[in-house]
Amino acid sequence: MDAVLGYHLNPLTCGVAKFNLTLARRLSLPLLSVFDPAAARCARPLLSLKLSEFRPDDVEALRRLLGGAPWRDAFELFLHDWTATALERALLDGARTAYCANAEMTAAVRALRPDAVEAWCPSTVLEPRRFAPCDLSVFAFGMAHKVRTDHYGRLHALLQATGRPYCLYLSTALHEDTTLDGSFTAAFEELAAIFGPRVHFLGYLSDAAVHNYLLDTTFFAAFFDRGVRANNTTVGAAMQAGSVVVTNLDRYSPPAYVHGENLLDIARCDALPADPAVLRSLGEGARATATGAVGWDALVRVLAAGGPPRGRT
CATH class of the missing domain: 3.40.50.2000 (Glycogen Phosphorylase B;)
Known part of the structure; x- marks a missing residue:
């Protein structure tokens, strides 16, 4: 992997964004929007996505991107949701490795990808510190x-x-x-x-x-x-x-x-x-x-x- 690519990037408003930020830090990788022009320079990115959060226009934009991105034959996929849409199926079909965030999702995805890897989402608390005592x-x-x-x-x-x-x-x-x-x-x-x-x-x-x-x-x-x-x-x-x-x-x-x-x-x-x-x-x-x-x-x-x-x- 050489980058984590997500959709929403603001950890104040999105749980998946918090997960992606923490994961990128743990892997010592950059975190980019999947639509960031810099993402085109990636060779083996991890796409960590929840497609149900995408706006309709962005679903179409990702579909087009998937057809022509330099990394289209070399990406890995971390799914945070599964609704069996056409785009989710295309991502699943193209990914070198597919990770699913829970057991229920893994069971559904393995009907299409028997090699899907069951994963999980650890705590995403970004500031695990107590408030200091103060007068x-x-x-x-x-x-x-x-x-x-x-x-x-x-x-x-x-x-x-x-x-x-x-x-x-x-x-x-x-x-x-x-x-x-x-x-x-x-x-x-x-x-x-x-x-x-x-x-x-x-x-x-x-x-x-x-x-x-x-x-x-x-x-x-x-x-x-x-x-x-x-x-x-x-x-x-x-x-x-x-x-x-x-x-x-x-x-x-x-x-x-x-x-x-x-x-x-x-x-x-x-x-x-x-x-x-x-x-x-x-x-x-x-x-x-x-x-x-x-x-x-x-x-x-x-x-x-x-x-x-x-x-x-």
């Missing part, structure tokens, strides 16, 4: 594309200045038509470059999980291109849970958000508070603001009152 915890969640590494650099300096062990726990939110794509990976890598092993990626969390992290964290961090806005619901959720929010304010931030009273403005922080009484006061102020001035009851009153009459033109 201070920082939780952050939201769209990965909004990560502001400049403000996180300042936060890192403030945390370092405390002289106490700390950890950053990073989750993400998924909106319609968004995925944990390459931009998220790049943002996480930037944060890892700042915080090193102190940053832990938690993936996508349910509301219940987010709420529990908010209750337990020392600080909640959320930074924006210009400043926090009244419709940044991540900050609202953190404040309602009584978290000590560290964010960035500007002229369009809600007037109810006051540095040192109900949150912390990163630009005005000379040091992070450590006194439990101060942290408790900030959390209580945050909760009062989130349920009062910018809470649901206040919004309902605004909507019930209606707006001023429109002027005639």
Whole structure:
């Protein structure tokens, strides 16, 4: 073998991608997309695929590739699924060796390839490490594309200045038509470059999980291109849970958000508070603001009152 060729390559979103990444590392081989032009230089690749994950257009593209790839008579195949499609049969027929990921699949495939090898998929946990004990915890969640590494650099300096062990726990939110794509990976890598092993990626969390992290964290961090806005619901959720929010304010931030009273403005922080009484006061102020001035009851009153009459033109 001289390469592992897969389809999805993002280990944050695909189990087969995690398997392929781990396998390639174990074999000391490059991992490439089967459609990567560089794959054409392979002589004896291992195709590790789950055809049921392919988009219809990519099924057709792989069918064409299989007919003309330089490696078409010398590849090995690791099947993660078997549905007996025409393309799966063609791959099975052309492979020098066919590996099947479980016994049930092997039994089905051996009707066509009696020499199919029964295999398995070991653990694909990429970071088998315990979270380090820490005195201070920082939780952050939201769209990965909004990560502001400049403000996180300042936060890192403030945390370092405390002289106490700390950890950053990073989750993400998924909106319609968004995925944990390459931009998220790049943002996480930037944060890892700042915080090193102190940053832990938690993936996508349910509301219940987010709420529990908010209750337990020392600080909640959320930074924006210009400043926090009244419709940044991540900050609202953190404040309602009584978290000590560290964010960035500007002229369009809600007037109810006051540095040192109900949150912390990163630009005005000379040091992070450590006194439990101060942290408790900030959390209580945050909760009062989130349920009062910018809470649901206040919004309902605004909507019930209606707006001023429109002027005639």
